[in-house]
Amino acid sequence: MRFLTAGESHGPELTAIIEGVPSQLPLTEEKINVHLARRQKGYGRGRRMQIEKDQVRITSGVRHGKTTGAPITLHVENKDWKHWVKIMGSAPLTEEEEKEVKRKITRPRPGHADLNGAIKYDHRDMRNVLERSSARETTVRVAVGAVAQELLNYFGIEVCGHVLEIGNIKSSQPEYSSISELKERSEASEVRCLDEEAGEKMKQAIDEAKENGDSIGGVVEVVAVNLPVGLGSHVHYDRKLDGKIARGVMSINAFKGVEIGIGFEAARLPGSLVHDEILHDEEQGYYRRTNRLGGFEGGMTNGMPVVVHGAMKPIPTLYKPLQSVDIESKEPFSASIERSDSCAVPAAAVVCEAAVAWELADAFLEKFGADTINDIDANLRAYTEKVRNF
Template identity: 70%
Template structure:
């Protein structure tokens, strides 16, 4: 499976083309819209979320609620486009219309792609960079992830995410009895946190940052249950599934770190407190007594829950802007303010679920016969049985 996205933050729409989704898999627009709605929620979101009510238009690849095996075309309209038709129009504009278009942006914002993108592509108007580098693009990545989550769910694999930390406030009580309980509790939390006491402090920290014209980041965790053992491969660097997931998480806007299981804590522990002892039972087959490695050994799944964390830096668009340099005059200035969130960590948790789900679905369809969904389900069931009896 693979996908491409296209579209700008204030363009007419965002588009994703998905290839390799098996034929005969149940899929509806509602499956995707549910995930899009989850991405738009969360304490600390900005005014853009009051404008956009993201809904997908499936323009290809599905007929009568079933995938066809041909590429899927997913379109999400930008409602804000109505206010940007002159600024972001497709056709050339006349000299008379130049005055109607907002001035070109020559002042790069610290922490954004503005300056580096301008240097790379030779743009003198940095709006040509910031429109595509915007986190708005994650809308259709969540749409693609929704398709992947549907495939995984049909195979008995469940994906969930939650917020571990915001602005230095760490969730301590993150226990849950089942992944269903995790989902239920986090869906009812404004910051997608399992720890109610920490959640209140997180919201207060977001309010404080907003009042100060600042922004805060945090840490999210994705949990996956039901993945068979042995998905991925140890034979080459680019076939290691944990490496692919790490790349996917790092590709999310503003993410700057990834870890599995105990992660960086492993550097401070002896091997006896890091590695997971192997056990076997007739009911379960092989399993690990602990899950400190987060469901991976040698680039392959162990059959234990996958546990991956990602750290999101504070959003760089601030209402108390930092200093920068104008690319035309080379003079120092105070960076311009674009409409922004004070904290997008809860929404980023949903995006993280989506990109992890995609990599898992891709690995499964790569490893098993995946032209027909029913055949895929049969092969996965047989593989699970063989793994248990090994």
């Protein structure tokens, strides 16, 4: 599968085109909208979430509730567009209209793409950069991930993201009996944290950051269960699935680190406390005693739950802005302020979940076929039987 997104933060809409989704997969706008609503929730979100109520329109690739195998087009309207028609419209402006457009940005914000993008693409108005580099684009990435999750769910594979850390507040090691419980408890928390005590402290930390005109980041975890053995490959660097997942997570706005399983902790431990012993019984077949490697060995899934951690830096748009330099006058100024969140980590857990789901779904289709659901199901059943008897 592959996808392409388009659109700006304050443009008329965000769009995604997905190619390679097999035919006969049940898919509705309502299923995708559930995930878009999840992305908009979370303690610490800004005023933009009060303006937008993200809803998707499917305009191709789905007929009567099932995919056709053709490219799927998703649209999400920006409700705020009506206030930005002259500023963000595609039509040329008259001289008089140009004078009215006062939101030209010449002061780059530290931590954003503003200055680098302006230099690279030769823009004197950095709005041309920040509108596309905005995290608003993750709206359609979540929509794309929702389609991937529908595919995975059809075959019993479930994915869930939740929060481990916000600021310097860490959750205790999360314990849950099933992925259903993980979903239920994370959805019930305003910060998507299973540890209720830590969750309250996280909310206090977000409030303090907001009062100080500051922002805070955190760490999210994505767990995927019921994956077959052998997604991905050991034979070449760009076919290793854990590498693809790491790339997908790092491409999310403000994400600066990725771990699979115990991640960096593995560098501090002896091998006997890192590698997962292999066991076998008649019912389960092969399985691992532990899951420190997060469901991967040699770039391939090993049948254990896939566990991915993503580290998100604090959002760089601050209400107590850092110093910058005006690209026209070269004079120092406080960086310009765009509407922003004080903490978007709970929402980032949903975005990270979408990114991981996409890579897992793509690898799943590469292994079992991509034309129609029925053929994929037959291939999966035959492979599952082979694995059980290996």
